[in-house]
Amino acid sequence: xxxxxxxxxxxATSALVLxxxxxxxxxxxxxxxxxxxxAKETxxxxxAKETxxxxxAHETNxxxxAKETESAMxxxxxxxxxxxxxxxxxxFPSQQFAAHFVDSMPMHEATLExxxxxxxxxxxxTLSDASTITLEKDGKELxxxxxxxxxxxxxxxxxxxxxxxxxxxxxxxxACWPDSSCHDGQFAFAVK
Numbered sequence: 001x002x003x004x005x006x007x008x009x010x011x012a013t014s015a016l017v018l019x020x021x022x023x024x025x026x027x028x029x030x031x032x033x034x035x036x037x038x039a040k041e042t043x044x045x046x047x048a049k050e051t052x053x054x055x056x057a058h059e060t061n062x063x064x065x066a067k068e069t070e071s072a073m074x075x076x077x078x079x080x081x082x083x084x085x086x087x088x089x090x091x092f093p094s095q096q097f098a099a100h101f102v103d104s105m106p107m108h109e110a111t112l113e114x115x116x117x118x119x120x121x122x123x124x125x126t127l128s129d130a131s132t133i134t135l136e137k138d139g140k141e142l143x144x145x146x147x148x149x150x151x152x153x154x155x156x157x158x159x160x161x162x163x164x165x166x167x168x169x170x171x172x173x174x175a176c177w178p179d180s181s182c183h184d185g186q187f188a189f190a191v192k
């Protein structure tokens with residue numbers, strides 16, 4: 001019988017070893033109330049830190065914008081006052097460019113102290129004699145001599161009557177090319 005007991009003992013031990021090897025790993029116990037509270041406090045602290053960082057960045061940006069605005073306002077108060085007065089006095093229409101337009105004298109939205117003798121338009125392509133230029137002051141057409149083309153036909157000019165006075169001037173032009181195609185354009189300037 002002792003052989004039978006030894007065999008039974010070996011069989012039982014083998015079975016326990018086999019069962020232990022096949023059993024899943026022990027799962028951790030469910031979190032206790034203390035563990036859950038610690039995790040929640042950690043999450044809350046992290047969110048508070050992120051919020052503080054975001055608020056500090058926002059405050060820094062706001063302070064920088066306020067400082068830039070203050071600097072800009074203090075830099076040239078007379079220039080700012082003059083610009084706002086000019087823009088309040090004159091409402092400039094949009095500039096319209098004809099093809100090959102380079103620049104003009106006076107420039108669009110220029111505010112001048114006195115009336116210029118003439119308006120000059122410059123182009124980078126040869127104009128034809130069909131090109132025209134007209135001048136309006138405060139919405140009424142001014143009587144001017146017909147526009148003239150420059151020597152190389154790359155510019156167009158018109159004289160401004162010296163007694164035309166202060167106001168908003170609108171220059172309308174039609175730039176025509178040797179192939180008979182034409183393009184309209186306009187710009188405005190003001191005289192105080």
